[in-house]
Amino acid sequence: MAPTKTIKNKHAANKSGIKGSKDAERSRNDGVLKSKGKPKGKAHTLVTASKGRPNIQELIARKKKKKTYSEKELAIPELNMITPVGVTKPKGKKKGKVFVDDKESMATILAIVQAEKEGQIESKMIKARQMEEIREARRAEAEKKEAERKARLEETKDSLRKKRKRSKQSGGSKGDDDDDSRDVKEFSSAGTKAVKSKKKKSVSFAAPE
Amino acid sequence: MRPLTETEQKTVFEKLANYCTDLKSLIAPLDDGDRYVFRLNHSRVYYVRLSVANLATSVSRDALLSLGTCLGKMTKTGKFRLHITALPILSEHARHKIWVKDNGAQPFLYGSNVVKAHVGRWSEDCPEHSGVVVYSMADIPLGFGVTARSTTEARRLDPTGIVCFRQSDCGEYLRDEDTLFAG
Incomplete structure (x- = not known):
């Protein structure tokens, strides 16, 4: 749709007042540009021709000199186009799919793929071996720690046993064998509750000041 | 029917390389001067002499149901899925193998994964997530899958632990009868 233009004075638009004049014509086509077969520079060339009369060859050469800009030189943003970037196909390239049917190209693809896969598998194996080594080391460490802990426990047990023996030897009148036999008899007759009964219940009161 | 493009050929080889060691023998020339090639028809990839x-070019695309050995299917996203019909080729050049006991063959053929209790033996030095061909104890190929654990890790696994994820098994010949070659 052509843009509408408001004209205040209908007669003022046509300045010359002559119906068939150029101005009148221009105002009639206001806003709508019609492409003409002949180039715009025609009037200009006519003027120069009347002045110095350069020959036609020169004119043609001058016309050719007009610099044409490529799309890259214009620096238009790539996305600001009708066709998206990905869709444009390179010129001069064969249309359609390129099939691989000859032996040589198939063999090259195969060699590339196989080399890649071998590399991947090899790296996987190396990684797995390394992980296994780390796991082994961790397990060995844990075992060592466990053994150490057990040894310490045994040590403390032994020390406690020795301490008990020593105390009994110093305070008791009879030998160790008799003590042990007595303990066993007591446990068998009364069980563990007998130990509790030995203790006397005591009640303590706060001393008056 | 048409030959594969470069990218298609690459994806097919990559998939096959997961299961096979020697791919060169697949395209090696035969004694009679003939050789095997890959052809694509209705998104199925065929391995054919x-x-x-060349003879099959006389059959129209719509009328051609199958030729040679159907290896698998090209998906719309450009990936390649191996079908059970490729098993004879895979088993011939298998990289890693798992043998399942008789009590484990049936569960596998019905579509379940391979558990450790069912494994009779497996190939050494098999890494995690690599393709394996599953055999019965009588060396009959039953299908193929992907290892869930490496061989060393699998040794420590409990009997109910999964050793191999099933990809395809011979039971598909019956289960997927309708869609194996078309659709």
């Missing part, structure tokens, strides 16, 4: 493929 060149002479047979």
Whole structure:
């Protein structure tokens, strides 16, 4: 749709007042540009021709000199186009799919793929071996720690046993064998509750000041 | 029917390389001067003798149901899925193998994964997530899958632990009868 233009004075638009004049014509086509077969520079060339009369060859050469800009030189943003970037196909390239049917190209693809896969598998194996080594080391460490802990426990047990023996030897009148036999008899007759009964219940009161 | 493009050929080889060691023998020339080629028809990839493929050009695309050995299917996203029909080729050049006991063959053929209790033996030095071909104890290929654990890790696994994820098994010949070659 052509843009509408408001004209205040209908007669003022046509300045010359002559119906068939150029101005009148221009105002009639206001806003709508019609492409003409002949180039715009025609009037200009006519003027120069009347002045110095350069020959036609020169004119043609001058016309050719007009610099044409490529799309890259214009620096238009790539996305600001009708066709998206990905869709444009390179010129001069064969249309359609390129099939691989000859032996040589198939063999090259195969060699590339196989080399890649071998590399991947090899790296996987190396990684797995390394992980296994780390796991082994961790397990060995844990075992060592466990053994150490057990040894310490045994040590403390032994020390406690020795301490008990020593105390009994110093305070008791009879030998160790008799003590042990007595303990066993007591446990068998009364069980563990007998130990509790030995203790006397005591009640303590706060001393008056 | 048409030959594969470069990218298609690459994806097919990459998939096959997961399961096979020697891919060169697949395209090696035969004694009679013939060789095997890959052909694509209705998104199915076929592994076929060149002479047979040339003969098949006389059949129209719609009328051609299958030729040679159907390896698998090209998906719309450009990936390649191996079908059970490729098993004879995979088992011939298998990289890693798992043998399942008789009590484990049936569960596998019905579509379940391979558990450790069912494994009779497996190939050494098998890394995690690599393709394996599953055999019965009588060396009959039953299907193929992907290892869930490496061989060393699998040794420590409990009997109910999964050793191999099933990808395809011979039971598919019956279960997927309708969609194996078309659709």
